[in-house]
Amino acid sequence: MEAVAALPRAAVRTDEVSLALVQRGGGRTEWVFTERAANAPPLARMHAGLEAMHACAQLHQSDPDTYWWWLADASLTFLGEELRARRFALVDGMLGPVAIRALRDEVREVRALGRLAASKLAGGRDGNKLTYTHSGVRGDLVGWFDGDEPELWRGGAFNKFLQKIDTMVAQLAEHVPDLVGISTRSKAMVTCYPGNGARYIKHCDNSCDTGRGERCNGRRLTVIMYLNEDWQPTDGGELRLYEPYAPKDKPPVADVQPLLDRLIMFYADYRVPHEVLPAHADRLAITVWYFDREEYAGARERGCSATDMLEQEAIENEIARFENRYGGKAERHRK
Numbered sequence: 001m002e003a004v005a006a007l008p009r010a011a012v013r014t015d016e017v018s019l020a021l022v023q024r025g026g027g028r029t030e031w032v033f034t035e036r037a038a039n040a041p042p043l044a045r046m047h048a049g050l051e052a053m054h055a056c057a058q059l060h061q062s063d064p065d066t067y068w069w070w071l072a073d074a075s076l077t078f079l080g081e082e083l084r085a086r087r088f089a090l091v092d093g094m095l096g097p098v099a100i101r102a103l104r105d106e107v108r109e110v111r112a113l114g115r116l117a118a119s120k121l122a123g124g125r126d127g128n129k130l131t132y133t134h135s136g137v138r139g140d141l142v143g144w145f146d147g148d149e150p151e152l153w154r155g156g157a158f159n160k161f162l163q164k165i166d167t168m169v170a171q172l173a174e175h176v177p178d179l180v181g182i183s184t185r186s187k188a189m190v191t192c193y194p195g196n197g198a199r200y201i202k203h204c205d206n207s208c209d210t211g212r213g214e215r216c217n218g219r220r221l222t223v224i225m226y227l228n229e230d231w232q233p234t235d236g237g238e239l240r241l242y243e244p245y246a247p248k249d250k251p252p253v254a255d256v257q258p259l260l261d262r263l264i265m266f267y268a269d270y271r272v273p274h275e276v277l278p279a280h281a282d283r284l285a286i287t288v289w290y291f292d293r294e295e296y297a298g299a300r301e302r303g304c305s306a307t308d309m310l311e312q313e314a315i316e317n318e319i320a321r322f323e324n325r326y327g328g329k330a331e332r333h334r335k
């Protein structure tokens with residue numbers, strides 16, 4: 001009989017082992033301990049730590065709605081490292097299958113009730129003078145909500161979600177110095193890209209380099225939860241992230257699919273230029289911006305006092321540029 005060589009257990013160091021989801025026969029998946037793949041592509045690597053935490057929760061039969069696995073020390077450390085190193089971080093399966101569908105259903109109802117409208121672009125420095133819509137630039141439907149609109153959110157999932165992300169960001173500030181000044185946030189913006197090739201061209205959520213100056217709007221961190229079950233690669237609609245000031249021929253940093261129960265957070269400023277690629281199916285998401293206290297106070301002060309004709313002219317130029325580049329006509333909404 002031939003001798004069978006077996007891998008001695010002692011040869012595998014526990015710090016080289018992690019949990020992974022593997023595909024078994026018949027499409028079945030299973031959590032197993034496995035050796036860490038040293039050359040895993042960036043997105044896969046990014047998930048490894050959180051997947052391990054999530055898997056542990058599952059092994060213990062924990063309901064992710066009550067066990068906030070993403071708040072465990074290891075999760076926050078991991079998210080903090082990601083944010084500091086890559087400027088963005090992903091959490092997959094944050095709320096769990098029950099809570100995320102409840103949230104998705106509440107958001108669907110809001111849309112069905114006609115509470116989302118064509119998004120407005122804020123013209124000029126403070127966005128205060130003139131807003132305009134232009135579907136070639138930004139083609140989503142949006143609504144802003146704080147969770148206490150009386151006839152909405154009856155199941156409570158929306159408010160629970162806001163409570164969770166507020167907690168997460170507050171805790172994360174202990175790991176990420178850039179987040180220490182966060183004290184408030186925006187209302188939640190519910191968006192639907194209605195699947196007709198709707199997109200949002202490349203931009204930053206806060207055109208602010210230094211934390212000072214007229215272009216700073218106070219947004220420090222963008223947090224987005226996606227709500228799209230069975231999203232297919234052919235549906236497009238990826239969030240494409242770029243390096244700051246990258247030359248045109250440099251490939252993007254990542255294309256993130258808007259999958260159900262996937263949360264992404266990234267720095268809202270110049271560090272993370274991004275765009276939404278054309279979406280060919282209904283694409284639902286909730287976005288919240290967390291404000292840096294000082295920067296936001298400065299932005300509000302300026303917002304109240306900024307008036308001049310030059311700015312009006314600059315906005316008209318901005319619209320003309322977009323019309324030129326993307327065709328179609330912008331609609332103006334004067335305040």
Ligand SMILES: O=C(O)CCC(=O)C(=O)O
Pocket residue numbers: 191200205224238239274275276285287
């Ligand atoms: O929904 C997304 O993935 C990003 C949308 C976006 O960039 C924005 O609303 O500023």
Ligand SMILES: [Fe+2]
Pocket residue numbers: 203204205274
């Ligand atoms: Fe954005």
